Each structure stands twice: as structure tokens, then as C-alpha cells.
Amino acid sequence: MSTVIFETEEAIFQFNRHAVMECLNHRKTLYEIKELDLLLDVIRSQPETATLSIEEHRYFGFIALDLINDGEGSALCKTCNKQYRSNQLKVFTAGPDETAFKTSAGKKRVFKDLFRKKPKPIGLSGWKGVKCPEGGHTLIFMRTWIT
Numbered sequence: 419m420s421t422v423i424f425e426t427e428e429a430i431f432q433f434n435r436h437a438v439m440e441c442l443n444h445r446k447t448l449y450e451i452k453e454l455d456l457l458l459d460v461i462r463s464q465p466e467t468a469t470l471s472i473e474e475h476r477y478f479g480f481i482a483l484d485l486i487n488d489g490e491g492s493a494l495c496k497t498c499n500k501q502y503r504s505n506q507l508k509v510f511t512a513g514p515d516e517t518a519f520k521t522s523a524g525k526k527r528v529f530k531d532l533f534r535k536k537p538k539p540i541g542l543s544g545w546k547g548v549k550c551p552e553g554g555h556t557l558i559f560m561r562t563w564i565t
């Protein structure tokens with residue numbers, strides 16, 4: 419099976435290549451971000467198994483979080499030295515409180531109505547990450563913009 423390997427300091431994630439490409443292409447229809455084209459190029463240039471690292475391709479962290487959210491792939495926790503399926507991982511968020519999130523969602527809708535496609539970020543940010551289920555080790559932690 420063709421795979422995409424994504425390495426962070428704490429973990430090695432493994433995803434189905436087809437699922438990764440679908441996720442990247444889907445994001446491309448929503449956002450104009452040059453990192454998306456870059457990632458598509460990098461993955462296409464590595465036949466079968468593509469390897470990415472968070473130092474070189476930080477943006478892929480967002481793709482990894484999306485995929486994990488969908489229950490795609492697996493992660494090897496380097497501290498536990500154990501492999502976990504994505505649906506075993508614990509997704510957590512930090513940052514703006516509940517009220518801020520709700521306000522943001524309201525603004526988002528207004529923005530979308532005004533401009534339809536490709537809304538601009540409104541500058542509110544939070545953090546999202548995943549932990550391994552056994553040791554609670556943080557495998558990935560990304561600042562996410564609520565747009």
C-alpha cells in the first residue's frame with residue numbers, strides 16, 4: 419500500500435497516500451495556500467512511500483490533524499514505542515474559550531455570506547493536538563487559525 423510518513427519529534431505518523439492526496443486536494447478547493455501545492459509536489463516526487471518531517475513541512479501537520487480527526491492512519495509514539503490507530507489517539511484543543519469559539523463561528527458565517535468563497539482569516543487562534551492513549555504523550559501540537 420502506498421503511504422505517506424510524517425515524522426514529528428514525538429511520533430511517526432503513517433497515512434494512506436490516497437487519503438492524503440484527497441485531503442490536500444479538498445483543502446485546495448477551500449484555501450489559496452501555496453504550501454498545499456508544495457506538499458502535492460513533494461509527495462508526487464516520491465513514488466510509493468513519501469516521507470515528510472514537521473521541520474521541513476510544518477503545514478502538513480494540519481493535514482495530519484484532519485486525517486486523524488477522520489480516523490485515518492496510525493501513529494507510532496516514540497516514547498511508548500507503540501503503534502496506535504488514529505481512532506485511539508486523543509484529540510485535544512487549547513486556546514480561546516468556548517464563548518470565543520462560538521463568536522468566531524458566527525462571524526465566520528457572516529464573512530462567508532459576504533464573500534462566498536475563500537473567507538479571510540479573522541485572526542482568532544487556538545491550538546490543537548493529539549496525545550497517545552496510554553502515556554498521554556503529545557504527538558503533535560499545532561496552532562490553528564479559526565477562519
Ligand SMILES: [Zn+2]
Nearest residue numbers: 495498550553
Ligand atoms: Zn506514548
